[in-house]
Amino acid sequence: MLDVQRLQRRSDNFGLSLNALTPARIALANEAFNLIDPLGLDLLMVVRDGLAVHKQRTTSVPFLELFNLYLGLKQRDPEYQNELTWIRDRYPQLHKRLACDITAADLERLLKPLSIGARQPIMRYWRAVFNLGEKRKFLPHGSNPINAMHFVHAPRKEVEIISNEHVKKMLEHALENDLDLLPFLVLGFFCGIRPAGELMEVLWRDVHLDGEKPEVIIRATVSKTRRMRSIDLAPNAVAWLNAYRTRGGNMDGPIVKLKRYGLEGRRTANWRAAAGRKIKWIQDGMRHTFCSNWLALHEKIDRLVLISGHASVNTMWRHYYKGTTKAAATAFWNLYPPAITPENVVSFPIAEKIPEYAASH
DSSP, X not given: OHHHHHHHHHHXXXXXXXXXXXXXXXXXXXXXXXXXXXXXXXXXXXXXXXXXXXXHHHHOOBHHHHHHHHHHTTTTOHHHHHHHHHHHHHOGGGTTXXXXXXXXXXXXXXXXXXXXXXXXXXXHHHHHHHXXXXXXXXXXXXXXXXXXXXXXXXXXXXXXXXXXXXXXXHHHHHHHHOGGGHHHHHHHHHHOOOTTTTGGGOBGGXXXXXXXXXXXXXXXXXXXXXXXXXXXXXXXXXXXXXXXXXTTOOOSSBSXXXXXXXXXXXXXXXXXXXXXXXXXXXTTXXXXXXXXHHHHHHOOHHHHHHHHTOSOHHHHHHHHTTSSOHHHHHHHTTOOOTTSOTTTOOOOOTTTTHXXXXXXX
16 A cells, blocks of 8 residues: 555656746756767766856855965975975966866976976976965865876986085175175085075075074074074185175175075076086985085084085985085185285195084084
8 A cells, every 4th residue: 555655746846847847947857868878878967066166166266365375384494495486487388277176188288398307396396385275175175186197216326416516616606796695505505504595595694694603594483494503614615705895795684685486597607607608406415515515525324414505315315325525525625816926825735724623513
């Protein structure tokens, strides 16, 4: 008896449903069936999937908004934030696109002109941004487009450093032709300060030239590791900064008075002028040069980890041990400006001159 009643109700409801279908709706339903029947799809399933996509798009945000949200979470890491800002502004084509609509194919087209080495850092930044989008439900879980792209894991290369001759020519060229660039080079080569984040934030009040122990203070708010550290200024670094001061260099405010893109252009011009031809800049060349020469001279890996703001003794040793010879390192720490003549500065061997500097480290 219950089954009969249930069937009767279904029949009645079906009749009511048919009455609710206007001729226009029936025509639309028929057209929908014509589209999905060759594909073997169920109309109700297609409609539900479409509704899910519609709901996702209405809750998503433009990629620029998502990127800026991620940037806001990284305010305590200036170096990383600078890199993120550069990547964001490099691809304005993505700014107005909804985050959920961007596909791996879209990103592949943008990266196609780049080498593998250039595209992979960008992919890592994008992946982090899209991961945040998934957490905030701006795109479906598991739909990060970067996960459909291919990362190539290249073998680690030997650390490249800049030769003493090239360093000397860069410093001399800046002293004569681009005085504003000189402190950036001096503190990059002789202190190993990270250029993108830390060095751009160092102020002249952080540089103590005239005391018994010349040093540079990297404030905690500037340091990548969020820890304050001090870096002793070697005698030749002091000499170059004094030459800058003697030439009338501005010693108020920030050490680097150039914006990032202007700085890169001036540094590239200086690099090529010193080489005498067009050659590729060595990534992190100044920092690698400092660490290699410091370790070759002093052989105090724990101290180098502290003054460079590095995180790992093992990584530091693997990268920089035997990065250069002790003789080359001695010559590096005896690179002085032309104004310091042989009559008033003598290049002492390690046993006589350098230990006073080394002992302070």
